[in-house]
Amino acid sequence: MKYISKTVLVLSLVSLFTDIASEMLYPVLPIYLKSIGYSILFIGILEGITEVVSGYGKGYFGHLSDVTGKRVPFVRFGYALSAISKPLLSISQVPFVVLVSRILDRIGKGVRTGARDAILSSEATNKTKARVFGFHRAMDTLGAVIGPSFALVYLYSHPNDYIFLFYLAFLPGLIAIGFTFLLKEKKDQPIQRNLTKQNNSLFNFLSYWKKSNPNYRKLVVGLLVFAFWNSSDVFLILKSKEAGLDDHLVIGIYIFYNLVYAVFAYPLGVIADKIGLKTMFLLGLGIYAIVYLLMGFVQSSVLILLAFFLYGLYAAATEGISKAWVSNSIPRSETATAIGMYTGLQSICAFFASIVAGWLWFLFGAPVTFIVTGVFAVLVFLYFFFIKIEEVSNI
Template sequence: MKYISKTVWVLSLVSLFTDIASEMLYPVLPIYLKSIGYSILFIGVLEGIAEVVAGYGKGYFGHLSDVTGKRVPFVKFGYTLSAISKPLLSLGQNPFVVLVSRILDRIGKGVRTGARDAILSSEATNKTKARVFGFHRAMDTLGAVLGPSLALAYLYFYPQDYIFLFYLALLPGIIAIGFTFLLKEKSKQSTETNFRDQNNSLTSFLSYWKKSNPNYRKLVFGLLVFAFWNSSDVFLILKAKDVGLADHLVIGIYIFYNLVYAGFSYPLGIFADKIGLKKMFLFGLGIYAIVYLLMGIVQSSGLVLLAFFLYGLYAAATEGISKAWISNVVPNNETATAIGMYTGLQSICAFFASFVAGWLWFLFGAPVTFIVTGFFAVLVALYFLVTKVAEDSEP
């Protein structure tokens, strides 16, 4: 743990408590909205709009962080927006208020992501970034274990008392905001930034693609092709339900997946720093392909449990690794823009991925959906095998 600085610890604790708040509501919100009369179509459109807003915000505010040379204000404001959005859901009888709440939460995510990841990158060397991003991802994902567990425990004693749960989720959000005040801005970012003299319009960050180096473009192209086929985890959860698991077991298996994800993120990050980021990412893609091909044919609860275990390994081997890899191939003063643009486009691709998966499921059934997705994961792995992408910008 000698490579984990105080700043990384603080950011990780902020993410932990924020994710506790968010994940307390994630499995509950669709049930609550449906119980007060909202259609599945409305819920789907709501989440789609929220993801597109978050995706755009990651690119724009990441670029703005590089332009201004500031990181901490974006982190503070972003986490604050997400925290205050939770209690608004208690006014869920009004569709406009529900929409505002979700958009505020997603804008908050967009504001903070690029700046936060740039801080994490600055707290590591190119040889230790995978473990730093892995540690942060482990703490963040631990919130995805604790949040649903707390929600399940509360609803066990107070069934359908959703309103108070929305207020309860404010508490970990406030704790997260408190931790952000322990962050201190480093000396002003380098004035050699490529964006200093540019007009910072609402779409200016999109021009980064042309200005970025070839390694970034080749890497992000492969990542985005994968993102276009990497649909929502909801489809895996639906498959678990289809094989006959009860509702509480389905939620339990989702918690189990996040526990595996959290437990392996830091160790795999350390290993990636030793063997190389590309090798670890390819390992993760291979595991992903196995999971989806397996889910295409599986009919037993035991194999579903194995698939979710492997899925946790895949997430641990790719999520933090991809950001570490990106930050290694771009200059320090472009990190927030580079990661922000990638994660923004990733969110938009994920929206279309879920649409495509739903369409395939509707027309051809679950097996075709999972097998096609697994097949494209194999193609992306082949792309990275034959494409030369540097792992380190240092000479």
């Protein structure tokens, strides 16, 4: 743990408490929306719209962070927005109010993501980034264990009482905001000298694609093709529900998935620093393909549990690894823009992924949805297997 600085620890605690708040609601929200009459297609559209908003924010504010040379204000404001979005879900069941709450949460994610990941990247070298990002993901995902666990206990004693749960989710969000005030801005923060605030138009961050190096573009193309077919985890939750599992068991399995993710994220990050980021990412992608092909046919609760265990391994082997890989492909002064643009376009692809998944499910059922996704994951695996991506000096 000698590679984990105070700044990385503080950011990880911020993410921990934010995820406790978010994940208290995430596995409950699709069940809640279905209980008040919303269709799976509407849920898919809702998730897609919020991902587009988040995606734009990641690109724009990541670019703005590099241009201004500031990180902490973006992190602080982004987490604050996500915190205040939680109580809004309790106000009304009207689709517009639900949408506003989810959009505020995703705007907050967009504001903070590029700047936060740039801070994490600056706290590591090319040879230690996987473990630093892995540690952050482990703490973040630990919140995804604690949050749903609390929701499970609460709903067990208060069945179907979702509204008060939305209020409770505000509390850990406040704690997260408090931790952001322990962060300090680095005085030697590099700035993109070739860009100015005046040139920072609403979509100027997209111009980074032409300015970026070929290695970044090759990497991001593959990641985005995968993202286009990697629909929201909501569909895995709904598949478990369709297989006959009750609400408590569905939430319990989701908690189990996040526990696996949290436990393995840091160790797999350490291993990735030794064997290579590409090798670890390919391993995770192969596991993902197996999970989705399996979920196309599974009906047994035991096999669903196995699928979620493997899904946790996939997440641990790819989520933090992909950001470390991206940050190693570009100069340090471009980190927030590069990661912001990648994660932004990733979110936009997730919009289409959720729409397509909802459409496939609506027309052909769950098996086709999961099998098609699994096949495309195999194709992306082959793409990464054959291409070569070089690293740049972390300067």
